[in-house]
Amino acid sequence: MNTILKTKKITPIISVRRVTKNFDGVRAVDDLSIEIEKGKITGIIGPNGSGKTTLINLLTGMIPFDTGSVFVNGSKELFKIKAYDISVFGSTRTFQDVRLFEQMTVLDNILVVLTERNVASALFEKHKKFHNQKAKEVLEKMGLWGKKNELAVNLSYGQRKLLEIARVLATKSDVYFLDEPFAGLFPEMVKLISEIIKELKQQGKTVILIEHDMSLIRELCDYVFVMESGNLLAEGEPKEVLGDKKVIEAYLGE
Numbered sequence: 356m357n358t359i360l361k362t363k364k365i366t367p368i369i370s371v372r373r374v375t376k377n378f379d380g381v382r383a384v385d386d387l388s389i390e391i392e393k394g395k396i397t398g399i400i401g402p403n404g405s406g407k408t409t410l411i412n413l414l415t416g417m418i419p420f421d422t423g424s425v426f427v428n429g430s431k432e433l434f435k436i437k438a439y440d441i442s443v444f445g446s447t448r449t450f451q452d453v454r455l456f457e458q459m460t461v462l463d464n465i466l467v468v469l470t471e472r473n474v475a476s477a478l479f480e481k482h483k484k485f486h487n488q489k490a491k492e493v494l495e496k497m498g499l500w501g502k503k504n505e506l507a508v509n510l511s512y513g514q515r516k517l518l519e520i521a522r523v524l525a526t527k528s529d530v531y532f533l534d535e536p537f538a539g540l541f542p543e544m545v546k547l548i549s550e551i552i553k554e555l556k557q558q559g560k561t562v563i564l565i566e567h568d569m570s571l572i573r574e575l576c577d578y579v580f581v582m583e584s585g586n587l588l589a590e591g592e593p594k595e596v597l598g599d600k601k602v603i604e605a606y607l608g609e
């Protein structure tokens with residue numbers, strides 16, 4: 356049950372209506388209804404095991420949900436995401452446990468996402484040039500251009516996270532899903548990724564951010580959903596939600 360019902364009018368890019376996902380009796384997502392506002396940064400917070408990653412897996416079509424509906428792009432052309440239909444958001448997400456093509460170079464890790472949608476056209480030289488230029492741009496941005504010929508498997512933990520973000524940036528999308536992109540990173544990398552998330556918003560993109568560091572949630576997010584046991588404990592603007600007594604009790608500690 357949603358404990359706080361919001362009535363604010365928004366333009367949702369994603370509407371989740373009563374979605375449930377079970378894993379062998381565990382209700383990872385339990386009758387969840389949320390609206391993600393277009394062009395904003397939406398935070399998803401909550402204790403470990405509360406269903407945050409599962410929600411992203413459902414929204415990116417990686418796994419099917421059991422019941423409920425998900426609609427994208429506002430109220431006009433409602434489109435129900437089918438199980439495993441990854442065409443809606445493509446590969447515009449990062450993983451809590453970074454996932455790369457380990458035996459490929461840093462550069463190739465970017466080139467594959469640039470070409471995956473149109474392999475045939477990637478064969479033409481002019482496209483190749485364009486893709487190389489784009490790959491250079493995102494790798495330079497993440498400070499990884501100097502590592503372009505390194506195999507992904509040989510990168511440090513922080514560089515791996517940056518490469519995953521570079522890959523996401525190389526993929527054109529309206530919506531980006533970031534599952535704990537800051538976890539375990541040095542402050543300068545945290546700063547870089549924060550700036551990138553802000554830039555995405557400035558470009559009119561929608562960002563869904565799972566994060567445990569509340570100062571980053573406060574700094575970056577326009578709106579926050581707090582999950583608990585697959586449903587919502589609270590929602591609202593960061594300062595409102597992070598000061599909420601039941602959120603503090605259930606999640607943020609004494």
Ligand SMILES: Nc1ncnc2c1ncn2[C@@H]1O[C@H](COP(=O)(O)OP(=O)(O)O)[C@@H](O)[C@H]1O
Nearest residue numbers: 378381382383402403404405406407408409410
């Ligand atoms: N593929 C899976 N198979 C079985 N159980 C899963 C699977 N994915 C998640 N779960 C369970 O669903 C619940 C929510 O997990 P998860 O979405 O990863 O939470 P969070 O990201 O908030 O830590 C947990 O109890 C977890 O063990």
Ligand SMILES: [Mg+2]
Nearest residue numbers: 407408409451
């Ligand atoms: Mg998770």
